[in-house]
Amino acid sequence: MVDEIQSRMIQLLPRLRRFALALTGDKDKADYLVQDTCERALAHLDQWKPGTSLDSWMYRIAQNIWVDHHRGRRAQGDPRQLDEVENLVGVDGRAVTESRLTLAAVTESIARLPADQQVLVAMVCVEGVSYKEAANILGIPIGTVMSRLSRARQSLYAALTDIPVAAAVPPPIPVSSRER
Template structure:
């Protein structure tokens, strides 16, 4: 379970769009998993089971709050000595652009994209974690990838029209 924490945290961040709430969600997930360890079937994928718990906990929180999500700030990370400051800045801007584009996607597409593209889970594993058919995973992934590409292309077009360079 400890080895899964970074992956759970990344997934939680994609759902909550805020690091502090993501950390709280991971803690809730671990507590629920430990409390209900009897629900885990030995020999099956622990990560899929944990992702399902995390997603369900997030849904419970989301329903209870009914609040709008904040746009996530970039994490503060110290600049390394000897790095190209321009390149670091461009990378951070691009990351922020990707995060905004991901945030603009419908929740079902964003979740599938995170699990497949970021977490590297197989379609079958995502289907099990989300309790949906494999075909639905593939459809959401396809639509999500297209929408993400379109959002990023539209953002690049706006930057060029404003006279900015990338």
């Protein structure tokens, strides 16, 4: 039983690493977060209900660790935090206009969002978790998921394109509708 869960955790590692990278914006920090997540999960295996999604449970643990850490650092006014914020909002940060964005640019934009929005962006846009599952993982109503995520996406879009949303070129009519 324990062995089987461990195998499944190992199989989950690529996705957990991707999720953690979206949250932390840094490969090393991401791997530390993944390691902490796995260790905490294994220490509390009794809290996982067999038959429920192991993925969702692990995402929940990862985001809890990350949010705790994030809040802790903010509350203490860690000077490193300020340096990092300055770096993130640096001079060239908003100059991304190419259609293909680098991972660095994307993670930088995510890092500027409030923590509760970052979590949703990582879960839904990066990991492809449904709204319903995200609401379930975070223990919040689905309406909150949608309003938070929608605000996050508009800020991200503005940061990534550096054009005010209203001035953007209209996208083409959805392909699937053309022949209807």
